[in-house]
Amino acid sequence: MTILLRASALDAFYGDFQALFGVNFQIARGEIVAVIGANGAGKSTLLKSIAGLIDNRHDALRWGDEAIGDRPAAEVVRLGIALVPEGRQLFPSLTVEENLLVGAYCGLRSAPWDLTSVYDAFPVLRERRDSRVTVLSGGQQQMVAIGRALMSNPTLLLCDEISLGLAPIVVEDIYRMLARIRDGGTAVVVVEQDIVRALKSADRFYCLQEGRIRLSGTPSEADSDTITAAYFGT
């Protein structure tokens, strides 16, 4: 397996506040990796660091052989890393289709994901292509957010709390979609508070607690007591 992205001894800061401490993390082509942990454990910080929204040490993050820790977000997306941010964060004054098109702003790769294939994957969005995103349901908004990220045809897709606030049936749909994306060769990181949901689909997982990796492995080899201990720090 080719390692796509590797974080080594990653420390991340918000001003003076340190949110991550020496995190080691890696993901290979074609796998879904879950990052679990309680509120404030540093999960989102890890994704933001990878996506370039937080500035890090130059060599703390490697994309293949390239050190990208200090790349700004607008350049990171050009490498093939896309983030579905927590809370969806769609552009409220843009229509569904415009939100998707903004996702393809870089225009570096146009296959496999373009408007047609995203609409095929989420048919409901095709019907609502000219609506403002503010009038969509939560599940539809999440589809737009994922579609928007896919439009850049990423090699690595980062998903931050995509099941939050959605009906279970919608969540199932979305995770089925992620599995398909993975099967297409894209690596996927899912950050979740819902351990069961996350582990069900993941090939591997990391458990963060207070900014440190407490546990990692495959879902099958970890028993729930160990995970609970790593999650809550008991």
Added chain:
Amino acid sequence: MMDWLDVATQGILLGGVYALFALGLSLVFGIMRLVNLAHGDLIVLAAYFVLFTSSMAGLPLGVATALAIAAMFVLGYLLQRFVLERVLGDEIMPPLLVTFGLSVIVQNALLLTFGADSRRLQAGAFETGSVSLAPALKVGLAPLTTLVAAVIVIALLQLLFYKTSIGRAFRATADNPEIAQLMGINQRRIFAIAVGISLAVSVVAAVSLGVRANFDPSIGPARLLYAFEAVIIGGLGSLWGTLAGGMVVGIAQTIGARINPEWQILAGHLAFLAVLMIKPRGLFPGAGHDAR
């Protein structure tokens, strides 16, 4: 009866001029929340640029205008990259003060270079030509062209905003700059282009100003105020609203001037204050992309 029609016509035409003044201001506020207090003086600067390249260096007005559009775009781009970018942030005071300082600098630099004399752009027969819209209703060719220019500029900007990739990038950045970066949008570049476009549009305003009336280095702040009134009356963030706002100011000024020539400007200000009292968010709030 005909007199009122005339007042309305003249007011609407004047509104076209004010809308042109206002478009650049409206644009940068909509995209980056920048209130550019130097906007009026930059329009006057553009007018002097066209004056210098046409009347003094002998280029045709059209060529001089095109040249000025390119030059002002570059000026705007650099201004944002090297000056404004450093002070744009959560605090409202720094950008206000920097643009205010810029206003004083531009004004006095023009005064030192060109003196305080009134100038005018030479546009030949165009300046004084007129067309009859109806019996007994003649309108000047220059004012009519200005209004048409304002409509064309707005239409072009709307096209840019709603039909192009960079337009979507503008709107996405206005909505949420951080997330826009995740799409690969370079916010610094987008903002610099926005200021560039704002100043490029101001050239159109400058030419219409210079052909219609005399200008001198000190008239910038007054243009800023008319522009500002048009933006606020129209409702923040709506370009067509800005055109309507310009017309409200224009009609108010024309009515004021009919009653007493000294009341022209005051009538415009009072109309603005009245709208502020009755509809503080403008006549067309939230039209276009809303300004939060």
Added chain:
Amino acid sequence: MMLDRPQHLPLVADPAPANTVWRATSETRLSRVARIAGLAALAGLILLPAIAPRTLLQDLFFVFTILTLAQLWNVLAGWGGLVSVGQQAFVGLGAYVLFAAIGLGSLDPVSSIAIAAVATAIIAALIGPLLFRLEGPYFAIGSWVAAESLRLVCAQFKSLGGGTGMSLQSSVYSSLPGLKSVQNLFGVRPAIARDIVLYWIALAIVVVVMLAIYRFVKSRHGLALAASRDNDRAAGSVGVRTDRIRFALWVAVAGMTGAIGALAYLQKARISPDAAFSVTDWTAYVLFVVIIGGVRTIEGPVVGVMILWGLIFYLSQYGSLYLLVLGVIAILVMLFMPKGIWGAASHRWNVQLFPTQRRLFRNAYH
């Protein structure tokens, strides 16, 4: 350096219990030294007319008026967050009310200044609610529109000279208080005695305004305003209605600005709408003085006004060049020294003559 050793200054009025370990204080040893030096300088300035040439007194009159306006704008914009570029409205209004009171009402100059202050404050209270509807940066241009409107209104009063303006007759000044005594004391002509009295009035106003602002920014209300600049909700949660304080500040600043306008045009003896409502003379100078010296400090405007004086002194022969230079300096300061010259120096060497930041100190001897 021992400059920052605090003086004993309990936070609460009643005597602190013996086991109190922490005290908040904003006083420093340097500020005490500064107070003594300041009193000495003040005494010098009061006595200055005995030896100074008339031109110096006129220059200092200008310095004091601009400094007062700068302090007023600083508290309004810096602490209050009301970034107005329309304060020339109140200078002009004050000046026009003074001319009306003297010219039409035949009042004496000093009561006219007081009337100008009150009238200006009332008008500010009337237009305030309208302008306060404009959010953030738009308030700035809105205040400018208001100023322009008031200029145009003042130009309509034909009895006050309309658009061309009017002059005061020199007999008006005979009722200035202390004029005769100054004439006798210094043995000078009435015109010079008038300048001396006006100089003292300007000096008195600048000192009073600075002390009042100093007290205000250290008061509960001043602190609440400072807090609300950072976080409106936080200030609201300590039970202070910052919008009311802001409105009161707006009215008070306008009133004092009106008084300065009245005083300045009493000295000039000639008024016109364009001059009295001039953005350059009454707002550009003032803003640049504050920016260059340092926003949100009492000392900054003092530094700024000295630089302004120097620039005018050396560059005014080249027309409006000094304004251009002033604008360039202001922008450079904004870009590279956002806290202004005094702010940067004060940060670097940790010096505050008018300490406005409180610090906590452990009480060593309880």
